[in-house]
C-alpha cells in the first residue's frame with residue numbers, strides 16, 4: 001500500500017480527483033495518510049475533513065521565519081511517514097531539506113505543458129493568463145518529480161488541451177483541470193503505486 005501525503009493551498013479539486021480515484025479503484029493500492037495546507041482557509045481541508053482523512057494546517061503566519069515554518073511542515077510530514085508526497089495545488093516553495101530527504105518521492109501537478117509557462121511566478125490562473133497572452137493553441141498539464149528547482153524535475157505524464165478562441169483564463173483553467181489534471185495526476189499515482197512508474201530515485205535538476 002502506497003502511503004501518500006497530499007499538500008494543498010486552495011480549492012482542492014485535484015485532491016478530490018485523488019480521493020475519488022481511490023474510492024473508484026482507478027488509483028490502486030494507495031492510502032492518503034495526511035492532507036496538509038499552508039492556508040487555513042483552503043477548501044481542500046474541508047474536503048479532507050468530510051472524507052475523514054487526517055488533515056492539518058501549518059501556516060507561515062504562525063512561525064517567526066521561513067526556517068521555522070519549513071521545519072514545522074517537514075516535521076508534520078515526517079510524522080505521517082508517507083512513501084510519496086503529492087503537491088496538488090501547493091503554492092509554497094519546497095525547502096531543499098524536503099527535496100533532499102524525499103528525493104524522487106515528491107510529485108507535482110502543473111497546469112501547462114512544461115517547459116512552457118512554468119517556473120517562478122507561474123502558478124494557478126497566472127499560467128493560463130500567460131498562455132492566452134502568448135496566443136498558444138494547445139496547452140495542457142504536466143505531472144513531474146520535484147527537484148530543488150521550480151518545475152524543473154523529470155516529467156512523468158503530460159496531456160494536451162486545446163485552447164478555444166473565446167477562452168478566458170478561468171474557462172481555460174477549468175478545461176485544463178477537467179481534461180488533463182484530474183486524469184493524469186490520479187494516473188501517475190496509480191502507476192507509482194502499482195510499480196509501472198519507478199520512483200524513489202534521486203532526481204537531478206533538469
Ligand code: GAR
Pocket residue numbers: 008009010011012013014015044088089090109110111122123124127177181
Ligand atoms: C491547479 O490548477 C494546479 O495545477 C495548480 O493550482 C491549481 C490548484 O487547484 N498548481 C500550480 O499552479 C503549481 N505551480 P486545486 O486546489 O483545485 O487542485
